[in-house]
Ligand SMILES: *[C@@H]1O[C@H](CO)[C@@H](O)[C@H](O)[C@H]1NC(C)=O
C-alpha cells in the first residue's frame with residue numbers, strides 16, 4: 416500500500432519541478448508518469464556531470480554513466496520527500512534531527528545541478544592507490560589534484576546498481592556506498608567546489624556517530640556526508656518496498 420503511495424507521490428512531485436511547462440499540472444500527470452524511465456529522467460531539470468577522462472574506456476564509461484543516472488534518481492526521491500513531508504518527517508529526523516531543511520535541500524540541489532566544470536573522473540590509477548589496496552579501494556579523491564577522482568577497477572565489481580536495492584541486504588549492513596549511485600555522491604562531496612570548500616565533510620563515518628549527530632548535534636548532521644548518504648538510501652529503500660530495508664539501527 417505504501418509503495419503505491421510513495422511511487423505516485425514521487426512521480427507527481429518530480430514532474431512539478433522537472434519542467435517549466437504549466438501543461439503538466441493537469442490531473443492526468445501522475446498517470447502519465449508511472450513508468451520507471453520517466454521518473455528516472457525527470458528528477459532534475461538541469462543535471463550536471465563530471466568529465467570522464469580519456470583514460471576511461473567504453474565499458475568504464477557505460478558503468479560510470481549508469482552510476483551518474485542512479486545518483487540523479489536516488490537524489491530525486493530524496494528531494495521529492497523533502498518537498499512532500501518537510502523536516503517533521505521521521506526519516507528526516509532520523510538522519511538530520513532538527514537540522515535545517517534549507518541546508519539539506521541546498522546540498523541536494525547543488526550536488527546535482529551546480530556546475531561541475533573542472534570536475535574530472537579518471538580510470539588510470541594515477542597514484543597507484545588502487546593497486547596498493549586491491550579488493551578494498553573502489554576509488555579515491557586525489558589529494559594532489561583536488562578536482563580529480565580516480566575510479567579503481569574494484570568499483571565496477573563491488574558497487575551495485577539501484578535496481579539491486581534492498582536485494583543485497585539491509586542498508587545498515589551493506590552501507591549506502593554499496594550502491595554505485597550513492598557512492599558517487601560521496602565522491603562528488605570530496606570535491607572542494609561541490610562541498611563548499613569543506614562546509615560539507617566527513618565529520619563522522621560510523622553509524623553510531625552518524626545517528627548521534629542527528630540526535631544531539633544537528634548543526635553537523637546537515638554538514639556530514641554520511642548523514643546524507645543514509646538519508647538518501649533510507650528514502651530510496653521505502654520506494655522499493657513498503658517497509659524499506661534500513662535494518663535495525
Ligand atoms: C485526462 O485526459 C483525458 C484526455 O486528455 C481527458 O479526456 C480526461 O478528462 C482527463 N482526466 C482528468 C481526470 O482530467
Ligand SMILES: *[C@@H]1O[C@H](CO)[C@@H](O)[C@H](O)[C@H]1NC(C)=O
Pocket residue numbers: 472473474475538568
Ligand atoms: C576497459 O577497462 C577495463 C579496466 O578498467 C577492462 O577490464 C576492460 O576490458 C576494458 N574494456 C575495453 C572495451 O577495452
Ligand SMILES: *[C@@H]1O[C@H](CO)[C@@H](O)[C@H](O)[C@H]1NC(C)=O
Pocket residue numbers: 618619631632635
Ligand atoms: C558537533 O560535531 C562537530 C563535528 O564532529 C564537533 O566539532 C562539535 O564539537 C560538535 N558539537 C557538539 C555540541 O557536540
Ligand SMILES: *[C@@H]1O[C@H](CO)[C@@H](O)[C@H](O)[C@H]1NC(C)=O
Pocket residue numbers: 512513630631632633
Ligand atoms: C535542536 O536540537 C538540539 C538537541 O536536542 C537542541 O539543543 C537545540 O536547541 C535544537 N535547536 C532548535 C533550533 O530547535
